Amino acid sequence: MTPLSLTPEQQKSFRGYQSAMANTRTPVENPTVAYFGTLGSYTEQAAIDFFGEDCRRVSHRLSEDVFKSITRQGADYGVLPIENSTTGSIAAVYDLLAKYNCYIVGETKVKIEHCLLGVPGSRLSDIREVYSHAQGFEQSGEFLAGYPDWKCLTYYNTAVAAEHVAKSANPAFAAIASRRAAAIHGLSILAEDINLSETNVTRFVIVASRMELCPDCNKISIAFHLPHVAGSLFQALSVFDSNALNLCKIESRPIRDHNWEYLFFIDFIGNIDGTPLDAVMEEVISKTEGFHFLGIYKDN
Template structure:
């Protein structure tokens, strides 16, 4: 029986491409309108896995998904870093000079800013999803507009790729997390994600991070998010090398529990590889 993987967006979205690269295409996918619905689908058991973007190499973190990781009781069980190649997609017969409007998700529009500026007099119109923008220009037969999305979305809706690789920086990657109700199997090349809050005392963040330095544990990322209802207090999300059950990591986390006001392990999982999103046949 194939796994069912929930993702936010329409078929052809980059999240779907990341899911197929991570699971080697042997999955059923379940598009969801919002990120919250991805979490709910996995929690309810309707989907065995979920996939969410957590950060982009050019635009930074997706803060909403950090907040959802804390709000829901799921485990991070994997990651993949997908290279994002944006394409300009139009209805057949539309030429570059015909384009007066470009539709896409705001991060995609921002990542293609240089290309968009090269087209004079073009209006930028945000859409909720990259692939959703492609579906819209087809369904409405828009002849003076284009969408920015993946080549997969163009293939899915039988539209034309006018230009490919229009992102401002070609080293454009999005890191996606895989979510599950169960923990990941132990990996020898693991990383761990935790979230903790500190007490409001001098030097507490320095002490919190020192528990890892004392044991030569490499920190990979730190992200702060405000605690709702407590202005100017923060949760800290931390990625570090190693599995939570490894002796040095376990001792560091025990030490951190003595310092922090709260601590939760979000998951230990295998370090993700970089991948190019291929066009898959339906």
């Protein structure tokens, strides 16, 4: 029974959490997987790593189209990048998690190994324009600083940038993308491993319209905003300390049309068999507003 100490809005949030937990599904066999990008993108690689080479994959130009594919067009799962170890969180994906009624059911990590790709026969001295995603440019900043005369032009995806260069057949054009993109689009690798960090890794989330539970699920994602009361964030976070739960990620995003108010995204580790999760969620909800339960999945 929902405790009387919760406000009506908090009671609604708690019932939403309980409903999600009560309406889980088993993993889908032979799934259709929507992903952001195109053939040869790092997101496609994440989909292959998680679901296998034979999974049916549907590419999308926009991150939001991945969510629409799950909620309206029958895709079983979506794969999206959410955080890079060098350049940080991908804000748009956090905003979409708050907007759509979907759940994180898994995660996977892909090592990012950017290369400079050109048409066969081109040389570094030929290059005048470079195409890539904004993150590709940011993650390759030190390499690009050595070529100040190059014009950097942003594309929505690294693999699409590689495709553009291939179609252009212009030896003055290059793309920052993966080795796999080079192989798919018939490009030559002009420079290898040009990213800032040798340990550059992107974390991808697997999203579905319903939650899935497994015995080794141990990572929990939630979101909430807070009342304008002194110490409200401390009070919310103290729940994790008092329950000996490892808080592994905090991200804040501005709430649209509510200036200087923020939605906090929290990831924490807790074994669902050994943690009284209902009680923890109830306590968090009692100290927050606008609570979203985003999923339980295996920490990668």
